[in-house]
Structures are given as structure tokens and as C-alpha cells.
Amino acid sequence: MKIGVLALQGAVAEHIRSIELAGGEGVAVKRTEQLEEIDGLIIPGGESTTIGKLMRKYGFIEAVRGYAAAGKPVFGTCAGLIVLAERLTGDEEPHLQLMDMTVARNAFGRQRESFETDLPVKGIESPLRAVFIRAPLITEVGPDVEVLSVYKDEIVTARQGHLLAASYHPELTDDYRLHGLFIDMAREAAGQGQR
């Protein structure tokens, strides 16, 4: 499976590395035409305000909406989760509005409150090491969204059909099981069944 990582800003190389560890092929996506060549798209961690602005400027908002509407899987981590959300708390303008959820940015506080922890995730056998950096939280989800994990009663991993979102950074560890799950989603979408 060929998985693209949106490469406008943020931790692109780390996601490509995790995808390759999980047995996929990772490519950096800088232009909308590249969406045609990939089986799944990752929107990485970075600064969501920067990524959102650059997506608007280069036509990625419409292009990724079309990509997801065609049933292609999209995975957002941290800033990427913010970009996927239908609603943001406060007066911030949402970006892709693909996933039926409300997201609060910087919900854990500033950098000094950033942390890592072991996190159980539904569908993954043992807990993942999850790195939360100025991380967002999902404060509310719609009926079609499945909650895959909670941390201290707050939703931090969720799936809505072919869309996956995590408030932490699976790409910063050597544990690539969440990327494996996403590759499986891409394979399903491409009609090739599970590994």
C-alpha cells in the first residue's frame, strides 16, 4: 500500500518511517495531483494553524474532501486530528470538517504539561506508548464515530469508517501498530481485504 504524508509542515519523515516499518510505502505529498497515486493519506503533527492555512492556499481542502468522499482513508495525528474535525471549540475556524467530532486545541496546556504514557487502544493488543505534545482532545463525537481510546476520561483516538484520528504522536516511537491498522484500512478501501 502506498501511503502519502501531507508534507506542507510538520513531522513528515517520522510518519514515512513508521509506514515503512509497518510494511507500507511512504511518500511525501506536496501537490494535490499526488493524491491520485496514493491509497491513504496521513495528515501529520505540526502546527494546525500553519498546516490549515497552507492547505487552503494550495487547494488541499477541496482536494482532500474529494479524496475522502471517494472512500479513501485519511489518518490525522495531533494537528492532523484538528484538521479533520468538523468543529473546533472557541472561535477557531475548522479546516476539513470530515469527522463528526468537536476538538479542543492545546487541551492539556502548554509544552511543560506535554507528556508520554502507556495507552490502551481498541483493536491493538497491548498498550501503545503515546506521546502527547501540546495535544488536542476530542470533546464530543457524533453517532458514527467509534471511540478507540480514552485517557483520563477524555477521547484521544477515534475512527469514523475510513477516517482515523489520534491526539498523540504514534510516529515518534518505534511502535508502528497504529500505522499497521491504517494500512489495513487502506487495503480494505482498495478492496484487497486484510493482510
Next chain:
Amino acid sequence: METGTSRVKRGMAEMQKGGVIMDVMNAEQAKVAEAAGATAVMALERVPSDIRAAGGVARMADPTIVEEVMKVVSIPVMAKARIGHYVEAKVLESLGVDYIDESEVLTPADDVFHISKGDFTVPFVCGAKDLGEALRRIQEGASMLRTKGEPGTGNIVEAVRHMRLISGQIRKVQNLAKDELYHEAKTLGVPYELLLGVHETGRLPVVNFAAGGIATPSDAALMMHLGSDGVFVGSGIFKSDSPEKFARAIVEATTHYEDYELIARVSKNLGTPMKGIEISKLDLSQRMQDRGI
């Protein structure tokens, strides 16, 4: 649950990659920077070119400025402490800044020892002009590096020199035989284990940005072309004719540093960049890059 781990501190810098971090002196400038797509802002009392012009001792900014900036933007806020000034750094940490720059732009407080950065929960960025400095700062606990360049000059030549030197030294270390590494560690004045890591991976263990002298979109793109993970722009934005335009153009040129047509487009009608200084005209005592060892 653990805070302040090296993964959390270095990871924060990874999230800045491909981005532009802009110096700002007040809330209004911080908003301009955020609106232009900056990935973080550096809250300062004076930008480097003004520090140069003012002379005297340059210190940590007034906490009021830092707090004011933190209040108006949602992107991370960085602030500078003097080299070796543990207390300034602790004060900035207590304010809740997201990153501390132990910076040669300010007048050093200690001419031998840098801050022991591993003791802090907040991560640090430090300047380096060669591999030795880079690895010494990492050993002290820096989670992010940047070239020193020559701040406040609007002249890119020193940042280019530092980036090329570090890349060249990394390539050399990669090609050394294992038994030559110990001697090289001694020559560079760095811990053997860190050098071994560079030998094995061919890269630094933390993100390395360009800083010091970036004044135009093409300057930013040049530094990315040379292997920078992102750029800091100090005086280059708010000392230019039209800060908003310069800020937006530098963000775009950093993202698409290999798209020359795009860089040409965003470079049109920007107005005058900050006035530059020829480095050879600088008195030796005015060179900020020689501060810190």
C-alpha cells in the same frame, strides 16, 4: 505519565519542522506572525538588529511582553535567556513559555558554562556553528539546535557557513572507522557516545534549524536546500518594509523551497528587505556567533 522526557522535548521540535519561527516584540506583531503561518514566535524586547544598534547589555525580555504574546496566539511561544543564566531560564519556565532559546543574541551571563538544560521540563534550543558545539549543547540537554549565523545582520553568509560546516563534519564522521571515532571525539570535545550516534545514523539526534541573517524568501529556501529542518527569522520580518507580506512569503518559500516559480511569485513586489550589514565590516567584539563555547 511522564512530563519533560527527551521524547516529549525533542518531539516538540519535530513538530516545528518545515516551519518558520518569527521574532516578535509585542502582541500585535505576534498576531501578524501567526496569521502569516508562523509555526511559533520568539517573544523579545528587541530584535537582534536593534540590540546591535543599542549596544550595552542585552537581557531576558520583560515578562510582561512574554505573557502578552502568550495570551494572544495559540501557536507555541519561545523566549530567550542569556547563555549560562539559569535563573532567567527558570523564570521563563515559570511563565509557561513553550521553548527557551539559550541565545548568543543576548549578552552571555557565563563565559564558560551553559545552562544544564536536562534539569528543566521545558525544552531548549541552542545555537551551534560546528558539530562540536552542536553535540556539546545536546549533551547539556538541548532538544533543538539552530545555526548561529550572524544575528541582526540580514546577511546569510554565516548561517550558510555553519550549516555547510555541520553537514560536512557529519559526512566525515559517518565515514570514519570505528577506531578513529574516539580520537575525533577528543578533537571535537564531545562525548564519544553522541559521536557514535552521528556515525551510525548520519544525522544529529535533534532537529537543526537555520538562524541568523535570513532576510528574504530565497534566503529561507536556500537554508532548506542546504538541509535545515526549518528557519528562524529574527529582524528579517519586522525590520522589512512590509512585515505581513515578508512573513507570508517566507512561510511559502520554506514549505516549497524547491519550487522556484513559486518563490519567484511570492518574491514579487515585497518592498525593501531589512538593511543588511557586511560581516567583514563588523568589529570582532560585535560578532555574536563567537559567544558560547
